[in-house]
Amino acid sequence: MGSEYSICLSFDPKWSCTWCGNVGSHISHCTSPPSTNSADVLCGQPRIESFEPVSGPLEGGARIEIRGRELGLSLGDVKDRVFVGGSKCDVLEYEVSSKIVCVAGPGSGPSAIQLRLGQSGRRFVDSSALFHFVDPQPKSVYPTFGPVSGGTRITIYGSNLSVDSNTTVLIGDYP
Incomplete structure (x- = not known):
């Protein structure tokens, strides 16, 4: 069954x-x-089998999908019991025992994803893989000029630029 x-x-x-x-x-x-x-x-101890993405911005906001086994019986088992690097990860979606989707709070450096399940919190697990809080570092923009009317396609170069899917780039006050 x-x-x-x-x-x-x-x-x-x-x-x-x-x-x-x-x-x-x-x-x-x-x-x-x-x-x-x-x-x-x-219930057995929870097991985190995978999570994605593996990194997110320092200020938080990364939407993390956690997959595993014995990840709780109900939303009540996991609500306020998922943490990334000590910061609460607010649960958005839940599938019995197998999937949790949450939004990470702010953090720094590499951190385990932690679950403390149930009413007693005695069922717990820390992920073996680490989630990395990173800071996007733009280095340069090409082209460096364009018409005042706008419409120029620009490219931004740097590191950790793909860390957040909800990024907005402003040139002055304009998106």
């Missing part, structure tokens, strides 16, 4: 899914059902 406890628990109660050994089963197929169905007691 379910290979992860949080998925089993998320089923409609009419399916009577319970955790039996290491698999979700209908309660009638379980010879010794657990004494509790508490996710904090029975």
